[in-house]
Amino acid sequence: MGSEDTPKLPVINFTDLKLEAKDPNWEAVKSQVHRALVEFGCFEAVFDRVPLELRKAILGSLQELFDLPLQTKLLNVSKKLFHGYVGQYPMVPLFESMGIDDAVVYEEVESLTNTMWPNGNPNFSKTIQSFSEELAELDQIIRKMVLESLGVEKYLEEHMNSTNYLLRVMKYQGPQTSDTKLGLSAHTDKNIVTILYQNEVEGLEVLTKDGTWISYKPSPHSFVVMIGDSFNAWANGRLHSPFHRVMMSGNETRYSAGLFSIPKGGSIIKAPEELVDEEHPLLFKPFDHMEFLKYYYTEKGQRDQFALLTYCGV
Ligand SMILES: O=C(O)CCC(=O)C(=O)O
Ligand SMILES: [Fe+2]
Numbered sequence: 001m002g003s004e005d006t007p008k009l010p011v012i013n014f015t016d017l018k019l020e021a022k023d024p025n026w027e028a029v030k031s032q033v034h035r036a037l038v039e040f041g042c043f044e045a046v047f048d049r050v051p052l053e054l055r056k057a058i059l060g061s062l063q064e065l066f067d068l069p070l071q072t073k074l075l076n077v078s079k080k081l082f083h084g085y086v087g088q089y090p091m092v093p094l095f096e097s098m099g100i101d102d103a104v105v106y107e108e109v110e111s112l113t114n115t116m117w118p119n120g121n122p123n124f125s126k127t128i129q130s131f132s133e134e135l136a137e138l139d140q141i142i143r144k145m146v147l148e149s150l151g152v153e154k155y156l157e158e159h160m161n162s163t164n165y166l167l168r169v170m171k172y173q174g175p176q177t178s179d180t181k182l183g184l185s186a187h188t189d190k191n192i193v194t195i196l197y198q199n200e201v202e203g204l205e206v207l208t209k210d211g212t213w214i215s216y217k218p219s220p221h222s223f224v225v226m227i228g229d230s231f232n233a234w235a236n237g238r239l240h241s242p243f244h245r246v247m248m249s250g251n252e253t254r255y256s257a258g259l260f261s262i263p264k265g266g267s268i269i270k271a272p273e274e275l276v277d278e279e280h281p282l283l284f285k286p287f288d289h290m291e292f293l294k295y296y297y298t299e300k301g302q303r304d305q306f307a308l309l310t311y312c313g314v
Contacts, residue, residue, distance in 0.1 A: 007212055007214050009042055009043055010032065010035075010036040010039075010040065010043045010044065011043065011044045011045075012032045012046070013029070013046045014029065014046060014047045014049075014138065014141065015046060015047070016048075017141060019137055019144065026145075029145070030145040030148060030149060033142060033145045037146065037227055038240060039209070040208060040209075041226060041227040041239060042206050042224065042225065042244075043224075043225055044219075044222045044224055045138065045195070045223045045225050046221055046222055047138050048221070050131065050134045050135065052220070054130055054131055054134070055197070057131075058128070058197065058257055059199050059255055060127075061123075061124050062169050062171065062257060063255060064121075064124065065098065065169065066096060066169075066171040072116060073085050073087075076098050076099070076112060080099075080101065080265075083166060084098070084099060086098070092182060092185060094174075094181060094183050096170070096171045096172075097168055097170045097171070098169050099166055099167070099168050100112055100167045102164060102166075103128055103129065103132035103167035103259070104132045104133045104165050105129070106125060109125045109128045110122075113128075128167060131167075131197075131257070132165060135197075136165055136259065138225070139192075139195060140160060142225060143159065143192070143193060144156060146231075147159060150235060150238060150274075151274065152272045152274050162264055162267040163192055163263055164264055165261055165262070166191075166259075166260045167258070167259055168260060169256070169257045170184075170254075170255065170257070170258070171253060171255055172184070172201075172203060172254040172256075174248060174249070174251040174252045174254075175250075176250075176251055177250075178250065180247045180248065180249045182245070182246075183203050183245070183247060183254070184245055184246040185245060186207070186245040187243065187244070187245070188228065188241045189226060189227075189228035189241065189244075190229050190230060190289075190293065190307075190308070191228040191230055191260045192227075192230050192234075192263065193226070193227060194225070194227075194228060194258050194260050195223050195226075195258065195259045196224040196226070196257070197223050197224075198218050198255060199218070199253075199256075201218070201254035201255075202215060202216070202217065203247055203248050203254050204218075204244065204246055205244060205245055206226075206242050206243075207242055207243040207244065213245075227242070228241050228260075229241045230269050233271070233283065233284040234269050234272075235271065236271035236275040236282060236284075237280070243305075262289070263290075265290040268286050268287065268288055269284075269288075269289060270286035281314070283314055284308065284313060285314055286312075287311065287312040292308065295311050
């Protein structure tokens with residue numbers, strides 16, 4: 001297969017674009033975003049709002065965090081499912097991850113920081129919070145563009161207010177072999193929007209609608225934006241939430257960080273009536289995201305590639 005045949009994720013440039021100021025480029029970028037999300041559910045975003053220093057700092061902070069002893073990392077527990085320390089799974093032995101809930105709020109980050117470093121580590125808290133705050137702006141730009149493209153911007157405020165931000169940080173050890181090993185199993189995200197950043201070690205792959213795995217070539221300037229099942233359900237299937245996985249080879253460690261916008265517990269996800277008609281019958285019954293996650297984290301739910309469809313598909 002020639003290189004021009006190798007599929008690539010669309011690249012969209014958000015340089016200088018702001019959420020508040022009406023930008024002359026807004027409409028053009030919006031139509032690229034809409035097209036990419038319908039076709040791939042995913043794209044590569046160039047977003048210079050996160051300064052290079054901060055990009056470097058976040059990767060340093062991830063390493064610092066994962067270098068802590070396991071018994072310290074295990075102190076990151078959370079009442080919410082899949083929000084604390086996750087790792088040491090026989091299925092994916094290379095993978096470790098930690099959640100930082102409400103990472104845009106300094107005090108929330110600080111409380112985790114103080115659990116990890118009882119003598120404090122303000123640099124860590126600042127890096128995590130600033131990084132999350134900048135990416136939250138990109139998340140909101142994308143969601144606003146999607147709602148406008150679907151003609152349902154009247155729901156914008158309600159939609160934005162219905163979510164929280166979780167920053168999940170990930171470490172994948174190199175398998176020390178040249179053949180490829182599973183880093184993270186293929187899945188769709190269950191949330192609204194995910195924005196990923198990572199070091200230079202390859203491994204992330206995204207499945208196209210026609211069944212081809214696209215390998216993402218990391219760049220320090222780019223973020224990967226992905227739609228989760230809940231946003232696709234809210235949009236009554238007019239977007240796409242892609243399967244993706246991490247495949248590892250070689251010796252190097254891959255670090256990544258993802259900002260996840262997640263429906264608040266108790267908020268009901270229901271497609272606006274404007275998006276349901278004869279041509280587009282309702283695909284998912286209204287559902288409570290927290291209740292759905294309870295199903296997803298059962299043994300059956302974990303094996304179910306189409307968990308949301310099983311849970312509330314019409
Ligand atoms: O490490 C990555 O780039 C992907 C992580 C991921 O897919 C997830 O946490 O849902
Ligand atoms: Fe994911």
